[in-house]
Amino acid sequence: MQRPTKAIITDAGYASRYLPITKTIPKAMLPFGNKPIIQMAVEECAEAGIREIIIVATPEGKPIYEDYFGNAVNHIRKQLVAQGKVERYNSTVLQVLDLPKIRVIVQDPALPYGNGSPIASARDYFGEDEAFIVLYSDDVVFGSSDAKSLIDAYEKHPDAKAIIMAQEVDPSAVDKYGIVSLKDGDKLDYIVEKPPVDKAPSTLVSYGRYLVTTEIFDHLKPGNEGLDDELWTVDAITAMVSRGDIYVVKTEGQWVTTGDPKNYFLAHLKYVLDNEDYAEDVRRAIPEVIETDRIAN
Structure with missing residues (x-):
């Protein structure tokens, strides 16, 4: 087994639920505190020992990501040095460049x-029989590196065709997600998209964290469209079940989605409360805002 060293992070959609802001910036550049959502996925990869990350973007998003992750903004650094505030640069921009x-x-x-x-768009950046990590940028995991968990699981199961992360959800919510059916304890049988509550095979949700081999590219191509005539990653993974074992690993963290404005707000709030030095101010402000709104209405 060769330990995976590459990852794909996807943000190639136009995020129409976020218009008008996403006509100018990619959805994954929306902030968590003072960093963009996508940096959470990049830092997760770094913690797992990934050495090369391929971000798949829209044509409009490509120069924005290249600037964010590659521009040293030396003019800002020089100004901060002159002001005696260079730590603001070192503790933020320098960390991005590293x-x-x-x-x-x-x-x-x-x-x-x-x-x-x-994912299929990045085929040329991988050799034959190479394993790699896939992360959807709008899926955020707090408290753990799923990328590391995937690689650790691959070291235990080097014969795996793929490994996917999953999280338990309330039974009433299974009709909103792709639900995992297991066999033999921890192996994937199939994934069913948005099943009726009384038909769901489990309460395990599959979300955007996968370890796959280059075999997946055999399935991610025109002619293999599924629901709504779209090319689905989970369809490709499910198609690989007949050719070998696919393992399911439960996250040790907490998965949240930022796929729509409501869930983005809730995820951003959790990030602030867990990470920012003004978290206590926010905790105190929330009841005050709610009470003010109650009185006004």
Whole structure:
């Protein structure tokens, strides 16, 4: 087994639920505190020992990501040095520049719509029989590196065709997600998208954290569209079940989605309360805001 050293992070959609702001900046550049959402995924990869990250973006998003992860903004550093505030640069910008190697590419426009197409667009950056990590930028994991958990599991199961992360959800919510059916304890049988509550095979949700081998590219191509004529990553993974074992690992952290404005706000709030030095101010302010709103209405 060769330990995976590369990862794909996807943000190639136009995030229409976030318009108008996403007509100018990619969704994953929305802030968590003073860093963008996508930096959470990049830092997760760094913690796992990943050395090269391929971000798959829209044509408009590509220069924005290249600037954020590659621009040293030396004019800002010089100004902060002159003001005696260089630590503001060292503790923020310098940390971004020290992250693993990042390459930004554009999704292949010839591919069908779907969350599998950004992955397929990165095919040329991998050799044969190479394992790598896939992260959806709008899925955030607090308290653990799923990328590291995936690599640790691969070291235990080097014969795996793929390994996927999962999290338990309330039974009433299974009709909102892709739900995992297990066999033999910790192996994938299949994934069913948004099943009725009384038909769900489990309460385990599959979300955007996968370890896959280059075999997945055999399935992520035109002609293999699924639901709504889209190219789905989970369809490709499920198709690989017949050719070998796919393992399911429960996250040790907490997965949240930022796929829509409501969940983004809740995730951002959790990030602030867990990480920012003004967290207590926010905790005190929330009841005051609620009470003021109650009185006003």
